[in-house]
Amino acid sequence: MKSAHEIYEEAAKLWNPDRVKTIHELGGELVIGERSGSYFKDLSGHRFINMHSNGGVFNLGHRNPEVRAALQHGADLVDAGNHYFPSEYKNTLNEKLLAVSPESMRYVFTLNGGGEAIDAAIKFARFATKKRRIISLDIAFHGSTGLAMAAGNPTIANFFNMPPDPELNTHIPYNDLNALEIALQGNDVAAVLIETLPATAGFPMPIDGYHQAVEYLAHKYGALYIADEVQTGMQRSGSMWACEHFGATPDMIVCGKGLSGGYYPMSAVIMNERAAAWMQQDGFAYTSSFNGTELGCIVAAKVLDILARKTTLDNRDMLTDVFASGLRRLQARHADFLVEIRQCGVIMGLKTAHPLGGQALMQAMLHHGVWCMMADFDQSVLQFKPNLLMTKACAEDVLKRLDAALTEAASLVKTVAAVH
Numbered sequence: 497m498k499s500a501h502e503i504y505e506e507a508a509k510l511w512n513p514d515r516v517k518t519i520h521e522l523g524g525e526l527v528i529g530e531r532s533g534s535y536f537k538d539l540s541g542h543r544f545i546n547m548h549s550n551g552g553v554f555n556l557g558h559r560n561p562e563v564r565a566a567l568q569h570g571a572d573l574v575d576a577g578n579h580y581f582p583s584e585y586k587n588t589l590n591e592k593l594l595a596v597s598p599e600s601m602r603y604v605f606t607l608n609g610g611g612e613a614i615d616a617a618i619k620f621a622r623f624a625t626k627k628r629r630i631i632s633l634d635i636a637f638h639g640s641t642g643l644a645m646a647a648g649n650p651t652i653a654n655f656f657n658m659p660p661d662p663e664l665n666t667h668i669p670y671n672d673l674n675a676l677e678i679a680l681q682g683n684d685v686a687a688v689l690i691e692t693l694p695a696t697a698g699f700p701m702p703i704d705g706y707h708q709a710v711e712y713l714a715h716k717y718g719a720l721y722i723a724d725e726v727q728t729g730m731q732r733s734g735s736m737w738a739c740e741h742f743g744a745t746p747d748m749i750v751c752g753k754g755l756s757g758g759y760y761p762m763s764a765v766i767m768n769e770r771a772a773a774w775m776q777q778d779g780f781a782y783t784s785s786f787n788g789t790e791l792g793c794i795v796a797a798k799v800l801d802i803l804a805r806k807t808t809l810d811n812r813d814m815l816t817d818v819f820a821s822g823l824r825r826l827q828a829r830h831a832d833f834l835v836e837i838r839q840c841g842v843i844m845g846l847k848t849a850h851p852l853g854g855q856a857l858m859q860a861m862l863h864h865g866v867w868c869m870m871a872d873f874d875q876s877v878l879q880f881k882p883n884l885l886m887t888k889a890c891a892e893d894v895l896k897r898l899d900a901a902l903t904e905a906a907s908l909v910k911t912v913a914a915v916h
Contacts, residue, residue, distance in 0.1 A: 500527040500539045522859055526867075531558035534886045536867075545894055547861070547868040549881045551695065552727050555754030556802055557883045563757035563798055570794035577790035579783055589793040592800040593766055596736045598745045603772040605765045606788040606796075610726035610752030611639020613763035614689070616782060617748045618643045620767065621687035621720045623774040631679050631719070632689040634667035635697035635873055638724055647689050649696070649873055670694060671703045676710065680717040687747075688714040691724040692738040698854070698877025699838045699845035707744035720747040720771055726763070727843075730754035731803050731812055731884060734841035741840065747771045760795040803884075812884045815891055816841050819882070822895040830902040844880035845871065848905070854878040856908040860901035866894055 498506075504525045508516040519525070526544075530537045534557055537543050549555060556563060570585075577583055590604040605620075607613045622628055630647050637652075638644040645653045646660040650667065653660055660667070666685075668675040676688065690710055693699045707723075714721040723746035728738040730751065735741040737749055748771045752763030774781055786792075802808055816839075823837045823846070836847035848854060854870035854877045861868050861878075871877040882891060 497539065500525040503527050503539075522855075522862075524862060526862070533557040533559075534883055534890050543865065544862075545866045545890060545897075547866050547880055547882055547894060549883050550753070550758075552730065552732060552753040552881065553756060554758045554883055555730050555732065556757060556799065557885050558758060560757060560802070560885075562802060563759055563795060566757075566798035567759050567791070567795050570791045574790040574794070576786060576792075577788075579785055579787050579789075583790055583793075585790045585793040585797070586788045589797045589800070592797055593751075593764060596800065596804070597749060597766050598740065600745060600768045601749070601766050602769050603767050603775060605767070605772075605782070606793065607763045607765070607784070608761045608786055608792075609639070609641075610724075610750065610763050611641040611644040612784075613726070613750045613752055613765050614638045614644035614647065614722075614724060615641045617722050617750050617765045617767075617771075618647065618687060618689070619782065620748065620765065620771055620774055621722065624770050624772075625686045625718060625720060627684050627686040627719070628664055629666060629682070629685045630664065630687055630689055631666045631668060631676065631685055633670050633691060633694060635670055635700075636689075636691040636694050636724070637696035637873070638689065638691065639726075651873075670697070670700060671706055673706070673709050673713065677713050680713055680719060683717055685714075685717060685719040687720040687722050689722045689724060691726075692728045692742070693733070693840060693843055694873075695727040695879065696871055696873045698847065698871030698874045698879065699840070699843055701838050701840065702742060705743075707739055707742040711744045711746065714747075722746060722748045722750060724750050726750060726752040728840075730799075731809065732841055732843050732881075734812070734816065736803070738840065738843070755796045755799060756792075757795050757799040760789075760792045762792045762796045764796075808884055811886075812842060814888060815882055815884070815886055818888060818891045819844060819880075819895070822892070826895065826899055826902065829899065830906070833906040834902055838877075842882050842884065846878040846880055847874075848876050848878070848909075850909040851876050853905065853909055857901060857905040860904040860908055861897065863904065864897040864901045866897050866901070 632647040638648045723739040733741040749766040755762040838845035857878045
């Protein structure tokens, strides 16, 4: 087996040279080897706790045995199937998704990734409303496909020389309902697209009534409300969908990441009758070879079965409480550095007092055997994302390591700043 250094040397030539360079600057050559549940090992056998969960992909942990068994059994029965035809596996998944979604939802359209699903939702909204403008947050990330990238923070689209068209995209500040209503007053808006808790900005919390007001204002001006739940859905907020946790009912819910069970790429647009208007006119208008693959539907259906269990929900609530109380204690001990705790269920952002404190804390946590990720759009914040099935003992271990890492990160910020 090749060493981590050899893999990184090859990756610099064959894969992504700047990403390799950046990881080197952060002080590591981590290659994931064995993995299970909340843990993975590097190629040298060092064990790490995963508090990144790949944005929620590993919402049920690494290599969940039930999901793996569903994948293996499904592969004995089916393959991708054919996107032209219905099947019992597609129907089963769609029924399960609708059963855990608002009563107004009527249809499900499954795809492969979150960005692709956001693209689809935007197209569906433009068809339904016969309007084109999309309003979204200036701190959001919705994926790297074309329409999704244009809807997100413009920095990435500008990097690829495809700046958002001001005739089609309006970016507004988070928690600014006045800016939202002003943007809607032209009556040319197809959809208001909101990442329920903006992940790449470090999960800032909404003001009271924010999402309910978004729903009201969108409908007041004839627009649809799309909730991007790719990172925040699948029981992570304390509810199946974070928008419901905040009392709002969108016209479309977009999910992904965790729907895969960490094994088979799956995403979905869950929509009400109005949003699905295109399906009544030309059901072949939007299609792709791997949308609604039968094998993927079998995997995702098993994921939903696990998410529905009382034991899963009880464990989520236990983790919410353990981290809430533990983080309060740590904030009291490290008040000069850890200045804000943002938490909604097991969705957490740890804001530091330094502009690069999230990066420094990420490095310190890695040194203490925990993998987590800074928020790219606000590097003062560390994203903190356990899987739903993490044990209490593991969560308490994370908090113990975080205590040590906070002390280390407070001094490490000077080194991080020097690199930049």
